[in-house]
Amino acid sequence: MSTHHAPWWRDAVIYQVYIRSFADGNGDGVGDIAGIRSRLPYLKWLGVDAVWINPWYRSPMADHGYDVADFREIDPLFGTVAEAEQLIEEAHQHGIRVIPDIVPNHTSDRHAWFQAALAAGPGSPERERYVFRPGRGPDGAEPPNDWVSAFGGPAWTRLPDGEWYLHLFAPEQPDLNWQHPQVRAEFESILRFWFARGVDGFRIDVAHGLIKHPELPDLPPRRADDGRREHVDHPHWDRDEVHDIYRAWRRVADEFPGDRSFVAEAWADTPERLAAYVRRDGLHTAFNFDFLMSSWDAKDLRSVIDDSLAMLGAVGAPATWVLSNHDVVRHPSRYGRKVVRRWTVNEPYRPEGPLDLELGTRRARAAALLMLALPGGAYVYQGEELGLPEVEDLPEQVLQDPVWERSGHTDRGRDGCRVPIPWSGRSAPYGFSPDGARGEPWLPQPEAWAELSMEKQKRDERSMLALYRAALRLRHEHPALGDGDLEWLDAPAGVLVFRREPGFVCAVNLSTEPYPLPEHTSVLLGSGPLEDGVLAPDQAVWLATDAFTPVPAA
Numbered sequence: 115m116s117t118h119h120a121p122w123w124r125d126a127v128i129y130q131v132y133i134r135s136f137a138d139g140n141g142d143g144v145g146d147i148a149g150i151r152s153r154l155p156y157l158k159w160l161g162v163d164a165v166w167i168n169p170w171y172r173s174p175m176a177d178h179g180y181d182v183a184d185f186r187e188i189d190p191l192f193g194t195v196a197e198a199e200q201l202i203e204e205a206h207q208h209g210i211r212v213i214p215d216i217v218p219n220h221t222s223d224r225h226a227w228f229q230a231a232l233a234a235g236p237g238s239p240e241r242e243r244y245v246f247r248p249g250r251g252p253d254g255a256e257p258p259n260d261w262v263s264a265f266g267g268p269a270w271t272r273l274p275d276g277e278w279y280l281h282l283f284a285p286e287q288p289d290l291n292w293q294h295p296q297v298r299a300e301f302e303s304i305l306r307f308w309f310a311r312g313v314d315g316f317r318i319d320v321a322h323g324l325i326k327h328p329e330l331p332d333l334p335p336r337r338a339d340d341g342r343r344e345h346v347d348h349p350h351w352d353r354d355e356v357h358d359i360y361r362a363w364r365r366v367a368d369e370f371p372g373d374r375s376f377v378a379e380a381w382a383d384t385p386e387r388l389a390a391y392v393r394r395d396g397l398h399t400a401f402n403f404d405f406l407m408s409s410w411d412a413k414d415l416r417s418v419i420d421d422s423l424a425m426l427g428a429v430g431a432p433a434t435w436v437l438s439n440h441d442v443v444r445h446p447s448r449y450g451r452k453v454v455r456r457w458t459v460n461e462p463y464r465p466e467g468p469l470d471l472e473l474g475t476r477r478a479r480a481a482a483l484l485m486l487a488l489p490g491g492a493y494v495y496q497g498e499e500l501g502l503p504e505v506e507d508l509p510e511q512v513l514q515d516p517v518w519e520r521s522g523h524t525d526r527g528r529d530g531c532r533v534p535i536p537w538s539g540r541s542a543p544y545g546f547s548p549d550g551a552r553g554e555p556w557l558p559q560p561e562a563w564a565e566l567s568m569e570k571q572k573r574d575e576r577s578m579l580a581l582y583r584a585a586l587r588l589r590h591e592h593p594a595l596g597d598g599d600l601e602w603l604d605a606p607a608g609v610l611v612f613r614r615e616p617g618f619v620c621a622v623n624l625s626t627e628p629y630p631l632p633e634h635t636s637v638l639l640g641s642g643p644l645e646d647g648v649l650a651p652d653q654a655v656w657l658a659t660d661a662f663t664p665v666p667a668a
């Protein structure tokens with residue numbers, strides 16, 4: 115498939131398919147496998163190397179598939195295992211690899227194991243596969259400790275028989291006990307099930323959460339956010355013992371032919387802690403959330419890039435870069451606001467103040483060229499290539515993310531970045547569902563998205579789509595791009611300029627002054643028009659410094 119000598123995952127561009135919202139093949143208003151299959155030619159045309167598909171397993175959908183009831187079945191909403199196999203085969207025919215999501219931290223409360231644990235009662239072996247405990251206080255009416263759910267509220271729910279069970283997310287997502295050998299064996303068997311069906315790897319959900327401190331102590335005191343990065347010994351995040359699990363998973367991946375690989379969703383306190391996931395005998399890659407959380411600021415971005423390359427380089431792993439995903443506010447909207455509060459692992463992003471979407475979009479174009487020029491791999495979240503903004507005004511009655519309810523209606527949750535993709539046409543469903551569909555799209559699409567549809571942008575060479583496609587094309591053709599190193603060049607404050615060999619320079623202007631371009635032989639690609647050889651604020655450019663000429667577009 116890949117012509118590179120290094121394994122494909124060292125510099126792949128992986129397109130994230132949020133299956134509910136990508137393409138609806140059967141007209142029920144929810145995306146599905148048939149929809150993905152119908153759009154493979156588009157993904158090939160766009161030029162991505164792989165797709166990561168959010169959970170497609172059988173699920174009651176309390177957290178849109180992250181509550182899995184059966185890991186060896188596809189949910190009927192999305193299709194069947196046979197269709198998944200067809201998708202994998204057809205994607206491979208298009209030269210596109212397939213990476214499903216695996217969710218090992220928890221199951222659905224409808225999973226056979228949890229149902230058995232409920233039926234068997236306190237003290238039973240069935241309960242040992244999850245985290246059940248008696249409560250505190252005179253009648254055990256207080257939760258066993260003070261842990262909180264990532265979606266708001268306590269991380270414990272009490273059953274009528276008096277015991278409590280742990281759920282770091284929704285109550286419908288009970289946490290598994292990874293000290294239990296059956297849990298370990300079961301997941302290795304699930305990995306083999308899907309590897310045997312041809313998947314090229316897995317994205318590991320909440321990879322940093324599997325191991326809990328055996329005594330389940332209360333949380334450590336909250337740190338003051340003084341901007342310092344230091345690792346805190348936490349009772350359920352990023353515990354060292356988690357790496358034993360991944361060493362075993364690596365051995366499973368290595369049983370199969372081809373380069374199968376893992377990417378960890380691991381939120382770590384420091385780049386060193388993140389690098390621990392991708393040591394040679396562990397996972398292959400991890401998402402770089404520091405890059406995603408960085409504000410549009412040259413100093414911040416440069417330090418994230420330097421730290422990431424240094425720490426990952428030290429363990430021989432490639433970096434990955436990501437700007438958006440299904441859990442965060444889409445980046446044109448993030449970059450279109452003044453940063454009021456720093457966004458860290460402990461303090462989630464909250465939109466504040468007026469939005470300047472034109473500015474945010476200009477920056478998003480520049481950010482795409484920055485990301486795609488950096489050494490390593492990159493993730494593109496569906497719709498990012500169309501420049502979709504966050505939908506901030508979804509009516510309250512359509513909100514579905516459990517965060518909305520669990521936060522007592524104080525946090526609108528993540529639905530605003532999950533609105534179905536506009537493919538074509540002047541009105542909803544914009545080609546997301548087939549003509550004459552029975553169902554409306556599961557979240558309403560804004561009217562303004564008529565201007566952002568894929569078909570419309572395909573015909574406009576100044577569109578975000580045209581920019582992504584040109585950048586992905588050049589990435590494949592240019593020998594300097596992908597895996598490798600970079601060298602920073604001198605530049606005024608607020609401007610990032612780096613060289614990659616052979617003969618490539620990327621410049622990004624995050625300052626408020628125009629920046630005269632450094633020496634070059636040709637302009638390969640710009641995020642906006644270049645006037646008089648200067649790079650305007652919030653623009654980026656790719657330059658050739660030797661005789662490289664791109665192959666003309668087909």
Ligand code: GLC
Nearest residue numbers: 177180217283319320440441
């Ligand atoms: C991860 C997923 C998120 C999900 C959570 C619980 O953070 O990206 O969407 O809600 O895990 O599985």
